[in-house]
Amino acid sequence: MKEMPRMFLPLTILIASLLLIGSSAEVDIKQQNKVCYDDIGCFSSVAPFDNALNELPDSPEQVQVQTYLWTKQNPVTPQELLYKDIRGIRLSQFNATRPTKVLIHGYLGNKRTPVIKDLTTAFLKMDDYNLIGVMWFKGSRQFYPKAVANTRVVAAVVVNLLTGLRDNMGMKLSDVHLIGHSLGAHIAGYIGTGLPGIARITGLDPAGPLLANTDPIVRLDPSDALFVDAIHTDAVPFEDAGFGTMEPMGHVDFYPNGGQVQPGCPSSVSTTLKELIHFEFTEAVDSVVCAHDRAVLYFGESIVNTKCQFKALKCESWNHYINNRCDTEVHSVLGINAIKYPGRGQFYLKTNAITPFCRSRLN
Structure with missing residues (x-):
């Protein structure tokens, strides 16, 4: 039984892939290590970009990249923005006098995932923004290395x-x-590399598998924007159903509840194995992503719950934090206001198991 956790996650991904991708999945048998596409350039699988098991990216048409705009003028029905359609962009509700937030989903995501749906709603309540949702639904519903x-x-x-x-x-x-x-x-990190000068990138539980411990150019890192903050919530080992990483990737990295197991989330391995045995596939996926999605929920709450700040202390480790061995003079706040605090480094905090997640005290 000791080896079961190592067998579990590949089985879950395989079942989820079969259910979600279906018969449309194709195996890329090309032996080339480079591919080029009009307007966006060439991509190689040569080191350091050999991290995706030598998979090359599909074309924009195959990935089906879509970008949509929400504003207070169109809070319900978004307008599609096409980078080739300058006239359409000029006729849209985009207004350069407003700050712009770009929301990007991850693996197996869609327009209904929390980072798009929930954060769009939260930001529209907060202020007047250009909110651009980046959807790559088809490209994310692939064998994980291909999605990477x-x-x-x-x-x-x-x-x-x-x-x-x-x-x-x-x-x-x-x-x-x-x-x-x-x-x-990591998509946000690549955007920042390609367009230097972006003010801020927030990584919500940055994916760890095939990306952690790689060259900084392959993943999110502090050079990708003027300020980079990351929230780590699901950094248990990959073989134990973790999708995140403990590796620092920003100017400020937050580790709520230690960055691994989140209170209120089920034990991924034991719970999900039981659900898979009973063919409860949807429940199994929900169990796996609970801690992974908490980063989004914490960030969203920081936008709408202005009465409570996710206060965090700079600390060497979670063990130091729970034993009151942190630098109490240096603190920050997880979420939308992190950029307002001068502290840099790794910060720890506790949250509640249910919403409201924010705790008014430090520990």
Whole structure:
């Protein structure tokens, strides 16, 4: 039984892939290590971009990258923004005098995932923004290494869109905040690399498998924006159903509840094995992603619950935190206001098991 956790996650991904992808899945048998696409350039699987098991990204048409705009003028029905359609962009509700938030989903995501649906709602309640949702639904519903490779194409398309908004609409990169969940966090990093000068990137539980401990150019890192913050919530080992990573990737990295097991979430391995045995596939997926999605929920709450701040202390480790061995003079707050605090490094905090997640005390 000791080996069961190592067998569990590949089985879950295989079942989920079969259920979600179906008969449309194809095996890429090309032996080339480079592919080029019009308008967005070439992509290689040579080191350091050999992290995706030598998979090359699909074309933008295959990945089906879509970008949509929400504003207070159109809070319900988004407008599609096409980087090639300058006239359409000029006729949209985009207004360069407003700050721009770009929301990017991760593996197996869609427009209904929390990072798109919940954060759009939260931001529209907070202030008047240009909210751009980046959907790459088909490209994310692939064998995981292929989805990892596809993130680079998604980023290249978004770079073209943001370049068009800057050059034709007067958008300032200093007004742009990229927010990505899971693989979306690394997409945000690629965008920042391709378009230097972006004000902020927030990585919501950046994906760990095939990306952690790689060259910084392959993943989210502090050089990708003027300020990079990351929230780690599901950093248990991959073989134990973890999708995140403990590796610091920002100027500020937050580790709520230690960054691994989140209170209120089920034990992924034991619970999900039981659900799989009973063919409860939807419940199994929900169990696996509970802690992974908590980063989004914590960030969303920081936007709408202004009465409570997710206060965090700078600390060497979770063990130091729970034993009151942190630097009590240096603190920050997880969430939307993290950029307002000067502290840099790794920060720890506790949350509640249910909403409201924010605790008014430090520990």
